[in-house]
Amino acid sequence: MALTIYEQVVEDIQQKINKGILKPGDMIPSENELSKKYNTSRMTIHKGLTQLAGKGYIYSVQGKGNFVCAPDSKYFLHFSEKELIDEYLDRMKLLEVNIIKPADEIRKHLKASKNDKVIIIRRIFSSEKGPFAYDTKYLPYKKAKPIVEQIIDYATFPEIVANMETLFSVKNEIILSTKAADMEEVEHLKVKKGYPLMVIEQKYLNYKDEPIGWGLLLIKNEFCKLHAVSSFK
């Protein structure tokens, strides 16, 4: 359990912040002071402070010093469509794969122009006890790309879009909300009208921030619990 010097610096200052000895806005002793205190080089101290900044404990201002951060409200959310669905999945039913002229709302999400067509994919996921999720996805249609029908059977959204761009090119945004089941969802999910559903809207962007996919995943409430943890540690 031997800590390196810079780890010791991180640990000590973190403790002082956690215990309230150093409060938000307080200045950390300068790198020169700390390098004397720890009897080490300034670079080593700097490394520790950089790490503390990365963790969100402190921030640096050139020419002034290092200061304790105010607490923020960032969380790490672990979310994987595949994991979420696989937990309960017994079978998947492909309702539709089509090339369509998109509605205005969809066109806006995909930043498609007037005459562009899009691929629509609609799927129902069922557990042993019946359907629990209803998924609709839209992808820009490009003639040059290979037929997607083959790959769709088991693919979740990341995997679908991964076949359109390279794997790491995507940035993903999700928006969580709830809604009451309407007639369409009543039919597909076999629930009563008004049944509460978790709505997971997903936007996929390539590395140029251009939209390469958009979708809605509706999940029956008892099948969806999402966990998030504050980034402070």
Add this chain to the structure above:
Amino acid sequence: MALTIYEQVVEDIQQKINKGILKPGDMIPSENELSKKYNTSRMTIHKGLTQLAGKGYIYSVQGKGNFVCAPDSKYFLHFSEKELIDEYLDRMKLLEVNIIKPADEIRKHLKASKNDKVIIIRRIFSSEKGPFAYDTKYLPYKKAKPIVEQIIDYATFPEIVANMETLFSVKNEIILSTKAADMEEVEHLKVKKGYPLMVIEQKYLNYKDEPIGWGLLLIKNEFCKLHAVSSFK
């Protein structure tokens, strides 16, 4: 727009990963090779690679090298109870502040023992158009601590618990789900039975990972949209 050397290293390698030239599992050229290529010291290269590792692009194995990561499913979720509520808040009604013997479920969440008492706080938040959120929080009761009633009027959970421990001592976990309104919520939120609600369960821990608060925030669906962004960039 002059990048430092290590920023240039980060940029170049990131690009290669984004474009698929470097694929998950591939080894990055060694630090020595890169320091020759960029005509710089190994420390500068090392700094760049460390930063790439922090971003989740690569990982290091001592004695072997640096390798491209497989994509994961981590997101940054921005969530602040205060912000969420303040957006619509017209007035807040304090339904109850009491010291009670907790039900078993609550005792479990707070890791309280048989005879410990807890403070229960129940509040209704209303917009101009009526109630939109119903909040219940539980805090361990400690005789020595000052009366909390005074501070509760405007306090959100972080601020309440902040008064029990120091500000930075808390780690927060939230669990998102949905539920249909039951009779209690029908009464307080003036909705029909079965109305879809976003459920935000919050666990507060101090720096020793001991629970210092637990609560449920129920929000009418049209008042709650949560955004999250994938950690890749």
Add this chain to the structure above:
DNA sequence: TAGTGGTCTAGACCACACA
């Protein structure tokens, strides 16, 4: 044994802030 990354040094120069 040779190559890798992890840490550390004792300097250096720079940009910035403040008095």
Add this chain to the structure above:
DNA sequence: GTGTGGTCTAGACCACTAT
């Protein structure tokens, strides 16, 4: 001007991996 952090160097030693 002095003090601050940001970057960078040209070495060094260590722990680990591979052969």
